[in-house]
Amino acid sequence: MRVRSRSAVGGVALAATVALALAGCAGSSGGSGEAAQSGPRTVTVWLMNGSAPTTLTDALHKEFEAAHPEVTVKYEIQQWNGIQDKLTTALSGNDAPDVIEIGNTQAPKFAAAEVLTDLTADAGALSGDQWLASLKASGSWDGKQYAIPFYAANREVLYRKDMFEQAGITAAPTSRQEWLDAIAKLRATFGSDPDFQALYLPGQNWYSLLSFIYDEGGDIAKQDGTKFTASLDSPQAKAGLEFYKQLTEASGTKAPKDADEQTPEQAGIYGGGKVAMFVGLPWEVATAAKSDPTLTAKTSAFPIPSKDAGKTAPVFQGGSNLAIPAKSANQDLAKDYLKLMASAKYQADFAKAGMIPGTSSDTSALDADPVNAAMAKASKNGRSVPATPGWAAIEAGQNPLKDMLTAYLTGAKDIDAATSDANAALNKAFAG
Known part of the structure; x- marks a missing residue:
């Protein structure tokens, strides 16, 4: 969420041909699903440029790998320019990343295409009781939750x-x-x-x-x-x-x-x-x-x-969500990664960096600066644009x-x- 919002930088809406390509992989896990696997594995994470502070990701990846022997985090920073097209291609292929960051106005498009994993049953383990309401709404579609809040900001x-x-x-x-x-x-x-x-x-x-x-x-x-x-x-x-x-x-x-x-x-x-x-x-x-x-x-x-x-x-409230592609080959690891990112420990780092944490109601770290404190106060009454796939075309x-x-x-x-x-x-x- 830069000067407008991170979600507003996503690019053009998905074309009809792209939607057909996405629909073709709807609901597929593309790999071993959530069954635990043994041996070396790599979990691929795509986060956007300028989102999570490096100190946060360095610490989180170190902790994640220590808790998952023989697992390596392949962390790839993506650029907002052109990301919607890149995600479209990745989500319809057989080599999808395991965790992705998506702008909150992009999320409904991918959720409606059913190329994201349904996380409804996992909400409790992912700090669902503290999710920022505006980002929760943007990550849901037809009564199911396909993306969880990451971080946000408001004017x-x-x-x-x-x-x-x-x-x-x-x-x-x-x-x-x-x-x-x-x-x-x-x-x-x-x-x-x-x-x-x-x-x-x-x-x-x-x-x-x-x-x-x-x-x-x-x-x-x-x-x-x-x-x-x-x-x-x-x-x-x-x-x-x-x-x-x-x-x-x-x-x-x-x-x-x-x-x-x-x-x-x-x-x-x-x-x-x-x-x-x-x-x-x-x-x-x-x-x-x-x-x-x-x-x-x-x-x-x-x-x-x-x-x-x-x-x-x-x-x-503009911002980003986190989701797991339906074709992720490491669904179990991806959910563990989201669980760690959604924990109070790492969400606090977003508040320290001047952002509204997506899965924590604690914004006290923002209170030391009057500019950030005003944003935090207003964030309690945050709203999102209509959670419809058509919104991507409206902004673009x-x-x-x-x-x-x-x-x-x-x-x-x-x-x-x-x-x-x-x-x-x-x-x-x-x-x-």
């Missing part, structure tokens, strides 16, 4: 403490109204500078939009079994969209209405010293600090506030949520037309 409001102090803001906002009030004070204090922005909010930051929609009681889609129907035309979803517009107008943001937080990179804009707030991820502070190292000490954070005072808004292609935002914010469409068109596009993707 928060990053802000300049010094600017808040100069504007007379004595406490971080804990409601939408307090947020708007803070914006008004910041603009009153620094507004004489034509380059100042109280809040930098690009028009297509749909991750932020989701918080407002969720907070109003709405959602992207309604689920009925494995069927999803878009619901952006609900009164609740429209209310979330209306607040997004209110926020952009109140803040006086100069961010483009037809681009997302990466075009241009919002951390770089914040690093220019003329922005008081932006909605982002904790590690974007380090990116901004490349321009101005003093920003690290000047920056703090608060959870995206709810319309209800004292509450935090639900947040989109022309995202209807982005089009909806731009159309509404620019006045090209009224709210009814914008949400109706987005619904139609989403339903087409869901059906595909």
Whole structure:
């Protein structure tokens, strides 16, 4: 989950021919299943670049091999660019890896194709009682669990403490109204500078939009079994969209209405010293600090506030899951590997690295840093996008949520037309 989310970097959706290839190996174990084997064996693990810290994997592999004589861990770091196609090929072949990391929005595609091992019966041994709800949902399909949570992160409001102090803001906002009030004070204090922005909010930051929609009681889609129907035309979803517009107008943001937080990179804009707030991820502070190292000490954070005072808004939670390919030849070892990775010992290392652990409710290691602490507080109310195979195509292609935002914010469409068109596009993707 980088500047957007690890799950959003996965690449294009699987083509129809790929889906047929995957379906051809559905349900097959491809090897010896879970029966214990004797003699030397190798368990192949594919984790993504930049996910698990090296100190964690080094220690885990050493412990795993010590507990499994004659077993060697073949650890291969994969790149996000092109990983979906690479996984498609690997999962349909006879030399599949034994453990894989997959983005949480990729998981439903592979789960629906039945090329992942059903882990439903193993949930208890894999710390299932502490699974992060958003990632658990993304790893399930048709009532079965095909992937377990690995780690996650979510957005928060990053802000300049010094600017808040100069504007007379004595406490971080804990409601939408307090947020708007803070914006008004910041603009009153620094507004004489034509380059100042109280809040930098690009028009297509749909991750932020989701918080407002969720907070109003709405959602992207309604689920009925494995069927999803878009619901952006609900009164609740429209209310979330209306607040997004209110926020952009109140803040006086100069961010483009037809681009997302990466075009241009919002951390770089914040690093220019003329922005008081932006909605982002904790590690974007380090990116901004490349321009101005003093920003690290000047920056703090608060959870995206709810319309209800004292509450935090639900947040989109991006991240990764772990799964076992159905054709893994070492199912027994793969499950032991997941069990160790899901243990409190190693999940704590993710919290120390500034991530939300996927299989542990203990986020206390994040509390020492106010930026990480705000993310941890918000994580208790994390949500995922619809767990449908069609979502991979939505993110990789022309995202209807982005089009909806731009159309509404620019006045090209009224709210009814914008949400109706987005619904139609989403339903087409869901059906595909």
